[in-house]
Amino acid sequence: xxxxxxxxxxxxxxxxxxxxxxxxxxxxxxxxxxxxxxxxxxxxxxxxxxxxxxxxxxxxxxxxxxxxxxxxxxxxxxxxxxxxxxxxxxxxxxxxxxxxxxxxxxxxxxxxxxxxxxxxxxxxxxxxxxxxxxxxxxxxxxxxxxxxxxxxxxxxxxxxxxxxxxxxxxxxxxxxxxxxxxxxxxxxxxxxxxxxxxxxxxxxxxxxxxxxxxxxxxxxxxxxxxxxxxxxxxxxxxxxxxxxxxxxxxxxxxxxxxxxxxxxxxxxxxxxxxxxxxxxxxxxxxxxxxxxxxxxxxxxxxxxxxxxxxxxxxxxxxxxxxxxxxxxxxxxxxxxxxxxxxxxxxxxxxxxxxxxxxxxxxxxxxxxxxxxxxxxxxxxxxxxxxxxxxxxxxxxxxxxxxxxxxxxxxxxxxxxxxxxxxxxxxxxxxxxxxxxxxxxxxxxxxxxxxxxxxxxxxxxxxxxxxxxxxxxxxxxxxxxxxxxxxxxxxxxxxxxxxxxxxxxxxxxxxxxxxxxxxxxxxxxxxxxxxxxxxxxxxxxxxxxxxxxxxxxxxxxxxxxxxxxxxxxxxxxxxxxxxxxxxxxxxxxxxxxxxxxxxxxxxxxxxxxx
Numbered sequence: 001x002x003x004x005x006x007x008x009x010x011x012x013x014x015x016x017x018x019x020x021x022x023x024x025x026x027x028x029x030x031x032x033x034x035x036x037x038x039x040x041x042x043x044x045x046x047x048x049x050x051x052x053x054x055x056x057x058x059x060x061x062x063x064x065x066x067x068x069x070x071x072x073x074x075x076x077x078x079x080x081x082x083x084x085x086x087x088x089x090x091x092x093x094x095x096x097x098x099x100x101x102x103x104x105x106x107x108x109x110x111x112x113x114x115x116x117x118x119x120x121x122x123x124x125x126x127x128x129x130x131x132x133x134x135x136x137x138x139x140x141x142x143x144x145x146x147x148x149x150x151x152x153x154x155x156x157x158x159x160x161x162x163x164x165x166x167x168x169x170x171x172x173x174x175x176x177x178x179x180x181x182x183x184x185x186x187x188x189x190x191x192x193x194x195x196x197x198x199x200x201x202x203x204x205x206x207x208x209x210x211x212x213x214x215x216x217x218x219x220x221x222x223x224x225x226x227x228x229x230x231x232x233x234x235x236x237x238x239x240x241x242x243x244x245x246x247x248x249x250x251x252x253x254x255x256x257x258x259x260x261x262x263x264x265x266x267x268x269x270x271x272x273x274x275x276x277x278x279x280x281x282x283x284x285x286x287x288x289x290x291x292x293x294x295x296x297x298x299x300x301x302x303x304x305x306x307x308x309x310x311x312x313x314x315x316x317x318x319x320x321x322x323x324x325x326x327x328x329x330x331x332x333x334x335x336x337x338x339x340x341x342x343x344x345x346x347x348x349x350x351x352x353x354x355x356x357x358x359x360x361x362x363x364x365x366x367x368x369x370x371x372x373x374x375x376x377x378x379x380x381x382x383x384x385x386x387x388x389x390x391x392x393x394x395x396x397x398x399x400x401x402x403x404x405x406x407x408x409x410x411x412x413x414x415x416x417x418x419x420x421x422x423x424x425x426x427x428x429x430x431x432x433x434x435x436x437x438x439x440x441x442x443x444x445x446x447x448x449x450x451x452x453x454x455x456x457x458x459x460x461x462x463x464x465x466x467x468x469x470x471x472x473x474x475x476x477x478x479x480x481x482x483x484x485x486x487x488x489x490x491x492x493x494x495x496x497x498x499x500x501x502x503x504x505x506x507x508x509x510x511x512x513x514x515x516x517x518x519x520x521x522x523x524x525x526x527x528x529x530x531x532x533x534x535x536x537x538x539x540x541x542x543x544x545x546x547x548x549x550x551x552x553x554x555x556x557x558x559x560x561x562x563x564x565x566x567x568x569x570x571x572x573x574x575x576x577x578x579x580x581x582x583x584x585x586x587x588x589x590x591x592x593x594x595x596x597x598x599x600x601x602x603x604x605x606x607x608x609x
Contacts, residue, residue: 007311010304016261016280020270022203029267030182035200036258040251046400048247051211053381055239061219064377074513086426091369096309096348100128101357103305125357128306133345154304165260175263202410212373216315328437328515368418375404445516446545454523458530468558470505480527493608504531507539512580538580540587547603563609
């Protein structure tokens with residue numbers, strides 16, 4: 001909870017100030033607690049139930065993205081995932097850079113440090129990001145240990161500030177009456193008040209960050225000894241407890257901080273350049289509890305804001321290896337943490353330089369990333385409810401989807417910087433993924449080869465003749481006449497002598513968008529012809545993997561026979577990349593050449609026609 005909470009709880013460093021500024025722009029600072037209450041209600045009755053459902057349906061760290069991936073077939077699902085990963089990158093990277101920049105702002109604005117640090121925002125932010133990367137290069141265990149200490153310290157100090165603030169409010173009843181009078185004079189009816197709060201709500205959506213990270217890092221959640229990969233019931237239960245505990249703690253803190261800052265801080269202090277700008281609770285800590293306590297509070301805020309990027313980094317390290325390498329859209333080393341940490345740190349450094357470590361300049365991009373992820377999750381759980389015909393959930397989650405859709409639309413209308421940044425990430429991911437997939441297309445791309453009893457019997461019988469020869473066939477009718485004609489053509493065109501017995505080899509492409517899979521082989525006999533039928537994501541890769549399997553299993557060097565195709569090489573290459581077919585003979589030979597450098601052990605490819 002603390003690892004994901006450093007992002008979620010750290011928003012207390014700036015959320016009360018954002019709520020205050022949004023309320024002031026809507027007409028009255030008094031609106032801030034009501035708008036925050038709306039945020040809390042959406043959190044508890046919208047985001048929390050939604051992500052508890054995501055935790056149940058996606059317990060292996062894939063997040064809500066995997067739920068949407070399962071809704072679409074083949075390439076459509078892959079493209080959708082790549083687009084969503086672009087917004088994941090937007091949200092997580094901006095979490096790292098914005099939080100570090102806000103930590104820097106607290107350093108620069110501290111009365112003891114401002115004389116020495118003024119104007120050094122960018123260098124200080126870069127140092128904080130590099131330190132975060134260094135922590136993750138060291139390991140996850142160190143990151144979790146730091147997170148626990150920071151969250152306990154930060155929340156404890158916030159409790160002290162809020163208790164002192166409410167003691168002052170209780171001792172000064174006029175503060176409460178002034179607030180209620182301000183609400184009454186600014187909004188003539190409860191309906192007008194609710195309407196104003198709903199209009200302000202999109203600007204408070206940053207307070208919803210952390211939920212997606214909570215489900216992405218689910219593999220780190222301890223489950224029961226009886227948990228299985230297919231049914232990790234204990235992990236799911238504990239992850240839902242994690243989400244609920246974090247949401248309840250944060251809801252109490254958000255409401256309390258909003259009331260305290262609204263009632264005790266003058267409106268002008270929230271404006272840009274004001275003493276409470278971006279640091280409302282820190283302002284109260286200094287004003288009410290002294291400079292020493294205020295500086296301790298600043299230090300805790302700086303540390304948790306700096307380390308808020310840890311939850312984002314953890315999320316990236318969990319989610320990227322789950323998708324891109326599996327799609328063949330990243331090299332194998334992308335499954336390892338340390339190279340990814342270096343890349344993610346470099347991207348964060350670049351974004352910090354581009355945004356000049358300006359918190360306000362990154363706010364819209366942050367909100368866009370957060371809202372796209374939450375919005376996609378709401379759609380995923382709604383569609384899941386439709387499939388299960390759960391009427392109550394369809395209505396509830398559908399309403400939540402509308403709320404987040406409205407919030408995202410308002411964010412886009414207000415500022416398109418987040419959409420533009422997300423588009424750049426999507427473009428970068430698409431280009432890099434395409435280059436990687438093309439460059440890796442001639443790998444074996446096979447996890448293993450599995451034979452049914454019929455296939456095993458056919459191969460065992462053929463191996464006894466010490467002459468394993470296969471004719472590759474693209475099945476049409478699949479009757480005896482087809483195999484008779486195919487054998488005649490291949491023997492003529494490849495000069496295969498009549499004395500050599502042959503088996504037929506056919507490949508069915510199941511899902512060409514998958515990069516690697518299990519090659520399943522079943523054996524059938526049709527009109528006296530023995531046929532091995534393979535199912536895989538790509539024809540030449542499956543044939544190559546099968547031939548190598550036969551060689552290793554039976555200790556014999558197999559031969560495979562093809563006919564040349566009549567299509568254009570360019571068209572064939574495109575069909576191979578998109579549909580797993582194409583110019584099979586040369587591709588099979590190239591895959592075998594890369595997989596087995598020794599020509600004396602490599603299966604033999606014959607082509608004629």
